[in-house]
Amino acid sequence: MTETLIVGLEVHVQLLTNTKIFCGCVNRFNPDAPNTQTCPVCLGHPGSLPVMNEEAFRLSLITALAINCEIAHFTKWDRKQYFYPDLPKGYQISQFDLPFSHDGWLEVTSEDGSRRKIRINRAHLEEDAGKNIHDETGRGNDSQVDLNRTGTPLLEIVSEPDIRSAAEAKSYLEELHLLLTFLGVSDCNMQEGSLRCDANINLHIGEGDNKVATPIVEVKNLNSFRAVEASIEFETKRQSKIFAETGRKLGDPGVSKETRGWNANTNKTTAQRGKEDAADYRYFPDPDLIPVTVTAERIAEVKAALPEPPATRRRRFETKLGLSAYDADVIVNQGKALADYYEEVVAISGDGKQAANWVTQDILREMKERSLSIDEFPIPAEVLGTIIQRVVGNKITNKSGREVLSVLLSEADEDQKIEVSRVDALISERGLEVVSDTGALEEAVKAAIAESPKAVEDFKAGKQQAVGAVIGKVMRLAKGADPKAVRELIIKTLQEM
Numbered sequence: 001m002t003e004t005l006i007v008g009l010e011v012h013v014q015l016l017t018n019t020k021i022f023c024g025c026v027n028r029f030n031p032d033a034p035n036t037q038t039c040p041v042c043l044g045h046p047g048s049l050p051v052m053n054e055e056a057f058r059l060s061l062i063t064a065l066a067i068n069c070e071i072a073h074f075t076k077w078d079r080k081q082y083f084y085p086d087l088p089k090g091y092q093i094s095q096f097d098l099p100f101s102h103d104g105w106l107e108v109t110s111e112d113g114s115r116r117k118i119r120i121n122r123a124h125l126e127e128d129a130g131k132n133i134h135d136e137t138g139r140g141n142d143s144q145v146d147l148n149r150t151g152t153p154l155l156e157i158v159s160e161p162d163i164r165s166a167a168e169a170k171s172y173l174e175e176l177h178l179l180l181t182f183l184g185v186s187d188c189n190m191q192e193g194s195l196r197c198d199a200n201i202n203l204h205i206g207e208g209d210n211k212v213a214t215p216i217v218e219v220k221n222l223n224s225f226r227a228v229e230a231s232i233e234f235e236t237k238r239q240s241k242i243f244a245e246t247g248r249k250l251g252d253p254g255v256s257k258e259t260r261g262w263n264a265n266t267n268k269t270t271a272q273r274g275k276e277d278a279a280d281y282r283y284f285p286d287p288d289l290i291p292v293t294v295t296a297e298r299i300a301e302v303k304a305a306l307p308e309p310p311a312t313r314r315r316r317f318e319t320k321l322g323l324s325a326y327d328a329d330v331i332v333n334q335g336k337a338l339a340d341y342y343e344e345v346v347a348i349s350g351d352g353k354q355a356a357n358w359v360t361q362d363i364l365r366e367m368k369e370r371s372l373s374i375d376e377f378p379i380p381a382e383v384l385g386t387i388i389q390r391v392v393g394n395k396i397t398n399k400s401g402r403e404v405l406s407v408l409l410s411e412a413d414e415d416q417k418i419e420v421s422r423v424d425a426l427i428s429e430r431g432l433e434v435v436s437d438t439g440a441l442e443e444a445v446k447a448a449i450a451e452s453p454k455a456v457e458d459f460k461a462g463k464q465q466a467v468g469a470v471i472g473k474v475m476r477l478a479k480g481a482d483p484k485a486v487r488e489l490i491i492k493t494l495q496e497m
Helices: 054-066 166-183 225-246 296-304 310-321 325-333 336-349 352-370 381-392 398-413 421-429 438-450 453-460 464-477 483-496
Strands: 003-014 078-081 091-094 101-109 115-127 131-134 143-146 153-159 195-205 217-222 258-263 268-274
Touching: 003 166, 003 225, 054 101, 054 115, 054 153, 054 166, 054 296, 091 115, 101 166, 166 195, 166 225, 166 310, 166 325, 195 225, 217 225, 217 268, 225 258, 225 268, 310 325, 310 352, 325 336, 325 352, 336 352, 336 381, 352 381, 352 398, 381 398, 381 421, 398 421, 438 464, 438 483, 453 464, 453 483, 464 483
Parallel strands: 217 258
Antiparallel strands: 003 153, 003 195, 078 091, 101 115, 115 153, 131 143, 195 217, 258 268
16 A cells, blocks of 8 residues: 655744844853843743844845745744743743745755755744753753743744655755855754754555545654654654554544654654644734834845855856765755855865865865864865865876875964965975976886886786876876876887887
8 A cells, every 4th residue: 555755844943133033142052051131021921021132133134035935024923832841931932823924935956856945935034942951861861941942033934745755854954054054044053952853654555536535643852863764764754653553644533633742762663642732722912022023124125135046056067167966065055154165265266076086085074073163174165175176277286286286284273374386385395296298208117117127018018007206206206207108108109219
């Protein structure tokens, strides 16, 4: 029987503002000093009044436009009422029936390598709750509450149930994470809770009029790409097994939605509670906050200032700079800073493919070995571009270019400032310039052949690989010679002997 996986993701993104969404408390991750970033407003003391953080709304507007949402010209605030220890007011200020944005989409890469659009139902702004801290030592059952996070600006991005595999869900989340960091609206640090995800999962079983659905399960607070993928894989198997054994389906008496948690230690979901409906939250308009209006002129202004999104940048790297889809992915997926570095290297070197080879191989390897980000990397893009330019212009070989880079990295380790002029100075000091004097190259080839009687004998016996030993000697005698030209000249000389 045909089973189709149906997944929708709710992604919660903490915004990079200086202060919280409705008060002046600092917006900063600070688990070492709990309950020190609070005030009467975010604690919900009687008589305290919230005031909207305009920067939080601006960052939300940037994000919504970047994920191709329609922007509402009028939006209001609502109280979502529920009772947890980490929600001091007893309600969360959110948006219910009039979110500020709706009907967007995000392009993702499917498992077969094709790209398709996942529709986005809405993106709305709300305040975050605090954090419950549970004793995980096994010595007790104490739980504590840290309200530092209470009131942090939170953007909730809700997809339509368009995702059809665990891998595609991971791809969607990775692409959204990358876009948000490109925009600079959030640091998206999943370990600190800056980006969290809830996955709504069920199966459609059968075809046509006989199709039925398993009960929808919402897996809460997934805080890694792997957790999202693994929880969906687990739920797919669990729901399929339960349906095969019981036939329970959505719509049956007593069958309702369910909220489950993900246990990364056991790689299983566990039941938490029944899934709430909107009516359970008793939404009503917040009487303390005025609605927000957005003009068409402001929307156009923000849209015009949007940076180039990752998906568009990948396509441009492929179509304009001749990169493979793989190389474009590697560069862009490292983040905006590396993509900007690469583009500067291309501008100076004049060769997109060569620049991609150096950046994806040499630079990323050195960054990994040195545990550095591209912003900390000691070789400026202008310097790398100049090295590649000398290679492309046949002034030096690729091997010599890498020697220059290696020396520059050593000098940077000694706290020397790396200047562009140092590239040509090193080429001159080390005699790395490609030998263009054919007479000098011919003399070097003759000398190397004279020193290699065994290699000559092997070559004449049909062993083409024997020229390797001769090439090595020529390269030592004529430093900077082009290996390809050297090989051709050696073979020609040996054939004429």
